[in-house]
Structures are given as C-alpha cells and as structure tokens.
Amino acid sequence: MDKIISGKAHTFGKNIDTDQIYPGRYLELVKPEDIAKHAMEGADPKFLEKYSKGDIIIADKNFGCGSSREHAAITLKTIGAGAVISESFGRIFYRNSINLGLPLMVCQGIKEFVEAGDKLEIDLEEGIVKNITKNKILKGEKLPEFVLEMMEAGGIKQYYINKNIK
Amino acid sequence: MHALEKILAKAAGRDSVSAGEIVNAKVDLAEVNDLYLQTIKSFYEMGGERVNDPDKITFILDHYAPAPSIQTASNQKEMREFCYDQGIEKLYDINEGVCHQVMVEKGLVWPGMVLVATDSHTTTHGAFGAFGTGVGATDLATIMLTGELWFKVPEVIKIEITGKLNPRVMAKDVILYIISKLGTDGAVYKGVEFTGETVKNMSIAERMVLCNMTVEMGAKTSYIKPDETTFRYVKERTGKDFKVEYTDEDYQYSKEYTFDVSDLKPQVAVPHSVDNGRDMDKVEDVKVDQVFIGTCTGGRLEDIEAAVKAMNGRSVHSKTRLLIIPASKEVMEKAIEKGYVSTLMKAGATFSSPGCGPCLGTHQGLLAPGEVCATTSSRNFPGRMGSTEADIYLVSPATAGEIAVNGKISSKKTLKEER
Ligand code: SF4
Numbered sequence: 001m002d003k004i005i006s007g008k009a010h011t012f013g014k015n016i017d018t019d020q021i022y023p024g025r026y027l028e029l030v031k032p033e034d035i036a037k038h039a040m041e042g043a044d045p046k047f048l049e050k051y052s053k054g055d056i057i058i059a060d061k062n063f064g065c066g067s068s069r070e071h072a073a074i075t076l077k078t079i080g081a082g083a084v085i086s087e088s089f090g091r092i093f094y095r096n097s098i099n100l101g102l103p104l105m106v107c108q109g110i111k112e113f114v115e116a117g118d119k120l121e122i123d124l125e126e127g128i129v130k131n132i133t134k135n136k137i138l139k140g141e142k143l144p145e146f147v148l149e150m151m152e153a154g155g156i157k158q159y160y161i162n163k164n165i166k
Numbered sequence: 167m168h169a170l171e172k173i174l175a176k177a178a179g180r181d182s183v184s185a186g187e188i189v190n191a192k193v194d195l196a197e198v199n200d201l202y203l204q205t206i207k208s209f210y211e212m213g214g215e216r217v218n219d220p221d222k223i224t225f226i227l228d229h230y231a232p233a234p235s236i237q238t239a240s241n242q243k244e245m246r247e248f249c250y251d252q253g254i255e256k257l258y259d260i261n262e263g264v265c266h267q268v269m270v271e272k273g274l275v276w277p278g279m280v281l282v283a284t285d286s287h288t289t290t291h292g293a294f295g296a297f298g299t300g301v302g303a304t305d306l307a308t309i310m311l312t313g314e315l316w317f318k319v320p321e322v323i324k325i326e327i328t329g330k331l332n333p334r335v336m337a338k339d340v341i342l343y344i345i346s347k348l349g350t351d352g353a354v355y356k357g358v359e360f361t362g363e364t365v366k367n368m369s370i371a372e373r374m375v376l377c378n379m380t381v382e383m384g385a386k387t388s389y390i391k392p393d394e395t396t397f398r399y400v401k402e403r404t405g406k407d408f409k410v411e412y413t414d415e416d417y418q419y420s421k422e423y424t425f426d427v428s429d430l431k432p433q434v435a436v437p438h439s440v441d442n443g444r445d446m447d448k449v450e451d452v453k454v455d456q457v458f459i460g461t462c463t464g465g466r467l468e469d470i471e472a473a474v475k476a477m478n479g480r481s482v483h484s485k486t487r488l489l490i491i492p493a494s495k496e497v498m499e500k501a502i503e504k505g506y507v508s509t510l511m512k513a514g515a516t517f518s519s520p521g522c523g524p525c526l527g528t529h530q531g532l533l534a535p536g537e538v539c540a541t542t543s544s545r546n547f548p549g550r551m552g553s554t555e556a557d558i559y560l561v562s563p564a565t566a567g568e569i570a571v572n573g574k575i576s577s578k579k580t581l582k583e584e585r
Contacts (some may be wrong), residue, residue, distance in 0.1 A: 024527035028237040070302035096302035160212040
C-alpha cells in the first residue's frame with residue numbers, strides 16, 4: 001500500500017448507495033475485470049469515460065450505504081481507484097473495502113474542500129488530504145491501527161494466506 | 167453491558183467487552199446467498215481446503231430463484247457442488263424462499279446467537295434477540311475458514327415505541343416514520359434496540375419488519391429483548407438449547423428516542439431515499455404501474471393477509487399490475503390454504519415463486535423507464551428495481567393493496583371506508 005496517494009478528484013453527493021456504485025442487474029458477473037466495467041454506473045453512466053487510474057472518489061456522506069454486495073468494492077478496487085474519501089461510509093462497504101485493500105478515509109468537510117477535477121494528495125497514515133490545485137490542507141481521520149495492519153498486508157485474503165490455515 | 171455486548175463477549179471468550187473495541191468472535195451460523203459465489207472463490211484464494219464447521223454454514227439460493235440467466239445458473243451450480251463437496255447439509259435451494267425468512271422458519275435462529283450473512287438485512291434477526299449482521303463475501307469466507315470474524319463492538323441506540331396503532335397502520339409504517347425522523351445515516355455502525363409497549367404487543371413478523379429496516383439507517387445490528395412471543399415461536403422451530411442474555415440495568419445507551427405512534431397514519435417513502443417517509447395524505451397523486459408485495463420486509467403471511475383485507479373483494483385497477491411473491495414456501499403454502507392466493511389471483515394479481523423477486527432489480531418484474539412502483543420492500547434507490555428512470559415508493563402491505571385497487575397513490579383518504 002502506498003503511503004501517499006495522489007490523483008484527480010471525482011465528486012459525488014450524499015447517500016451514494018451500492019446500487020449506484022454497482023447496479024444490481026450486473027450482480028451475476030464474477031470476474032473482477034467484468035465487474036470493473038460498471039463502476040459508478042448507477043450514479044453517473046459516463047463516469048468511466050472521465051476516469052483515469054488512481055483517481056480519487058469524493059463523496060458527501062454515507063457513501064456505500066445499502067446492500068452488502070462486495071461487487072461495489074471490487075469494481076472500485078479493480079479500476080484502481082486511488083482512494084475514496086467521504087464524511088462517513090456504509091458499514092459493510094467499509095469492511096469490504098478494507099478487506100480488499102481499497103483505501104478509504106473518513107473526513108469531515110471534504111465536500112466543500114474539493115471540486116471535481118482538483119488534484120489531491122492523501123496521506124492515509126496521518127489522515128491528511130492536500131488539495132494541490134487550491135493549495136490547502138484538511139485533516140481527516142487516521143485508519144484504526146488494526147485496519148491499517150490489514151491494509152498493509154494487502155487486504156484480509158493475504159492476511160489469512162500468511163496465516164496458512166487449511 | 168448491553169445484551170448485544172454480552173453475546174459478543176461470550177462468543178469472543180471474554181468476560182466483558184465495551185463499545186469501540188475490536189474482538190474476534192465465534193460465529194454460530196454463517197449464511198451465504200446466491201449473489202455471493204465470490205465467497206467460495208475467496209475461501210480458496212485464502213488457501214482454504216475444508217470449511218471450519220459445515221454444520222454452522224448454510225447456503226440459501228434466493229436472489230435468483232429460479233435462475234434467470236445462464237450465468238446465474240452456473241453460479242448456483244457451483245454453489246451446490248461446493249455444499250455437496252464440503253458436507254454442508256443446510257443447502258436451501260431455489261424452492262425455499264428469501265434467506266431471512268427461511269432461516270427463521272427452519273429453526274436456525276435463536277436468542278443469544280451470533281449470525282452473520284452475506285446480506286445487509288441480517289439485522290432482521292434482532293427480532294429474536296440474536297446478534298445478526300451482514301458482511302461481504304470475503305468476510306464470510308474468513309468465517310468458513312476460521313469459524314470466527316472480527317467485530318467492532320457497537321454502541322447501542324434505544325428506540326422506545328408507545329401507543330396503540332390505528333387499524334391498517336402496520337410495523338412498516340412505524341419504521342418508515344422512524345427512519346424519516348432519524349435519517350438514512352441515523353444509526354451508522356450502531357446497534358438499534360426497540361422497546362416499549364407497542365413492540366411488546368407486536369407479533370414476530372412485525373418485529374422482524376422493524377429490525378429488518380434498521381439497516382436503512384446504517385445500523386450494524388438490532389435487538390428486541392426476547393419475551394414469551396419470541397420463546398413460543400423459537401421453541402416451535404428449534405430444539406436448540408439457548409441462553410438469553412439481558413441488558414444490565416445501568417447500561418448507558420449512546421442515544422435514546424421515544425416515538426408515540428397512536429396517531430400515526432399510513433406512510434409512504436417517496437423516491438429516491440428511504441428517509442423520504444411522509445403521511446400518505448400529504449403525497450401528491452401519482453399513477454402506479456406496478457404494485458409489488460413481497461421480500462424479507464413485506465412478504466409474510468400477515469402481509470398478504472393485510473393486502474387481501476385492504477382490497478376487500480375489489481379488483482386490481484385495469485392499468486396497474488399487482489405482483490405478489492411470498493417470502494417463503496411455507497408462507498405460500500399457508501396463503502394457499504387460507505384461500506388468499508385464489509382470492510388475489512381472481513382479483514388480477516400475478517404470483518411468482520418464493521424468493522427475492524424484483525426487489526434488487528435482477529428479474530421477475532423489473533420496471534421500465536418512466537414507470538412507477540409501490541412496493542412493500544425496503545429500498546427505493548434509483549435503479550433498485552430496474553430502470554434508473556423508474557420511481558419507487560415504499561409502503562406497507564395494507565397500503566399496497568389499497569393502491570393496487572385505486573391504480574394510484576392518492577391523498578384522498580384512501581383508507582377511510584374500512585375504518
Ligand atoms: S428480499 Fe430484497 S432486501 Fe430481502 S434479501 Fe432479498 S434482495 Fe435483499
């Protein structure tokens with residue numbers, strides 16, 4: 001996991017639920033590369049045309065509320081999203097992302113701090129967001145120790161592979 | 167400690183735990199549904215060979231029951247084969263119904279247990295005093311591998327509900343009302359406990375509706391203190407010995423709310439957010455193309471019965487379709503026995519076999535762009551039941567029956583005649 005993540009911001013509103021991140025009609029897909037073709041499609045059907053690898057997703061609050069579908073985290077992980085920053089997250093989406101090693105940050109006031117297209121730099125360990133375009137800094141929350149450990153192992157799968165349980 | 171904390175403490179082999187701590191707890195039952203082939207993939211990717219305890223795992227094929235595509239048929243096939251290989255006997259196939267109803271009917275849920283499923287509505291099982299929570303595929307795979315999972319011990323919010331409900335006002339109206347007051351992020355990461363005389367007087371089915379929808383406020387789990395109603399239901403279904411955990415007198419809730427529902431009117435949550443609940447008589451008239459009665463929120467026998475009563479011998483409006491999908495085989499059998507199925511079919515309803523149906527927008531009654539649906543399910547997000555350009559209104563089963571007859575959601579005191 002990179003300590004410093006930088007990328008261009010894409011902004012979304014509040015309560016972006018998992019149906020908007022990954023519409024239910026594609027739930028039968030299994031391969032990550034197929035799942036990746038529908039990232040954020042319910043919220044913005046043109047999202048992938050504007051997106052480039054490493055970009056950062058900014059949301060108002062309660063991002064990833066709704067269903068437990070891991071597809072929502074898989075799709076963002078597979079397109080290589082740099083991170084997702086929101087004032088708060090849906091609980092299961094949060095867990096799924098951590099398990100897959102998709103970086104998240106909880107950060108109050110992020111919506112006013114960033115406009116679409118701004119270049120950002122994020123320090124996950126310190127919980128800091130820098131807006132390079134606007135030359136300002138905002139403090140978010142650090143990831144809990146336990147979660148950081150799991151992220152550093154590369155997600156929960158690697159964590160258990162290391163433990164070698166059959 | 168709260169009862170939920172005691173349950174987690176016991177499962178983690180500890181004397182006590184407190185909110186905010188992360189604990190590794192043993193899971194009594196892990197349920198996988200047919201959206202989650204990824205669970206099996208993650209299990210093998212993590213180096214798994216044999217599941218930790220096949221008796222503590224159940225697979226329920228409900229979201230795509232029966233399979234609408236070759237891909238889902240293949241996914242289900244792989245899941246069945248996994249169960250056969252691993253000696254998982256609790257495989258409930260496409261003939262059984264929605265996981266949350268099936269688990270309860272089959273006696274797999276009891277007070278004091280830890281239940282984890284690949285479904286957000288696992289909060290439902292708080293109705294039995296169980297610790298129930300939803301996770302994704304990889305979390306579930308770690309349970310299959312180790313029998314345990316990490317949990318952050320949640321703070322608990324107490325919601326007291328008082329007052330006698332008006333006729334035709336249902337648990338669904340109560341929870342839509344509460345969510346409209348607390349918001350879709352009103353309980354994120356929290357446990358939600360329901361207490362009060364209204365809850366005490368509720369049937370198991372009604373309690374399940376309350377707990378089911380707490381996830382729409384972001385809750386991690388929910389809880390209703392088990393009582394005679396609970397014990398009667400559970401003992402009929404399971405031979406399991408269980409120990410009930412009770413909350414200590416001095417437990418400090420993180421928040422407490424009281425709602426008096428004596429004057430509550432039927433509620434409608436208008437598009438596109440579950441917290442958009444309002445009195446039906448304040449909603450502007452809107453023509454409805456499809457009414458859906460079903461799901462783990464509103465597809466039980468009591469719900470179908472409420473619709474029959476609301477329709478009161480009248481037919482479905484000529485420009486509206488009424489789709490009914492019982493939550494389980496058992497519900498359907500009883501609805502047939504009681505004559506509800508034939509009454510409703512004569513009135514113009516369409517029945518499909520038990521399962522999730524169009525609730526999550528995969529099959530069996532999807533919406534076209536520009537269509538309007540009134541549904542007893544739990545979510546009205548854009549695109550949830552098909553086109554992102556369709557509008558979904560959440561209502562109770564009684565209200566759904568009324569709308570099916572009128573062909574529209576109407577402020578015109580629709581429920582008056584029956585009072
Ligand atoms: S009925 Fe709907 S809410 Fe319930 S488990 Fe199925 S898809 Fe989820």
